[in-house]
Amino acid sequence: MGRPARRPARYEDLLRLPENVVGEILGGELHASPRPSVRHALAASSLTDELLGPFQKGRGGPGGWWILAESELHLGDDVLVPDLGGWRRERLPTLPDEAALTTAPDWVCEVISPSTSRIDRVKKLPIYSRESVAHAWIVDPSVRTLEVFRREGSEWLLILAASDDDVVRAAPFEAVEIDLLALWGETR
Numbered sequence: 001m002g003r004p005a006r007r008p009a010r011y012e013d014l015l016r017l018p019e020n021v022v023g024e025i026l027g028g029e030l031h032a033s034p035r036p037s038v039r040h041a042l043a044a045s046s047l048t049d050e051l052l053g054p055f056q057k058g059r060g061g062p063g064g065w066w067i068l069a070e071s072e073l074h075l076g077d078d079v080l081v082p083d084l085g086g087w088r089r090e091r092l093p094t095l096p097d098e099a100a101l102t103t104a105p106d107w108v109c110e111v112i113s114p115s116t117s118r119i120d121r122v123k124k125l126p127i128y129s130r131e132s133v134a135h136a137w138i139v140d141p142s143v144r145t146l147e148v149f150r151r152e153g154s155e156w157l158l159i160l161a162a163s164d165d166d167v168v169r170a171a172p173f174e175a176v177e178i179d180l181l182a183l184w185g186e187t188r
């Protein structure tokens with residue numbers, strides 16, 4: 001006799017999680033991850049700082065984007081919380097007043113840690129592809145790397161791999177250089 005079928009996770013299951021975890025529903029499964037480490041938070045906040053001026057505010061760059069940290073996305077039956085998400089304002093002219101967005105981002109960035117790497121790569125990237133997210137970045141502060149992917153059909157194509165002290169122009173934000181040292185808390 002097999003195990004009884006489990007019911008798919010529901011939003012109410014997320015609401016019952018403790019406040020010190022990040023909860024997501026991916027493919028009907030509830031995933032709870034611990035709050036990120038300080039290195040993780042540093043990489044995410046530093047990358048946000050690099051992108052906000054030129055892409056959200058139009059200072060030294062083209063503007064035309066919303067860049068949000070840890071926004072809740074409701075995409076089909078999935079509930080995701082990317083570390084960073086970016087929406088072109090032509091697709092999302094104003095931000096909703098609700099707690100969650102139902103419009104898939106144009107770009108996502110997942111800052112991985114040992115506890116989230118498999119979830120980010122194996123569970124979340126296919127959902128982002130299904131929802132037609134055009135670009136995905138994976139930042140790994142433990143090995144100081146940036147991987148930049150572009151969606152080609154239903155597959156992700158690695159278009160840039162950078163590390164340590166590289167200075168890059170990475171799609172879709174090629175208009176400005178990003179100094180990776182900033183993500184690791186260092187300066188030139």
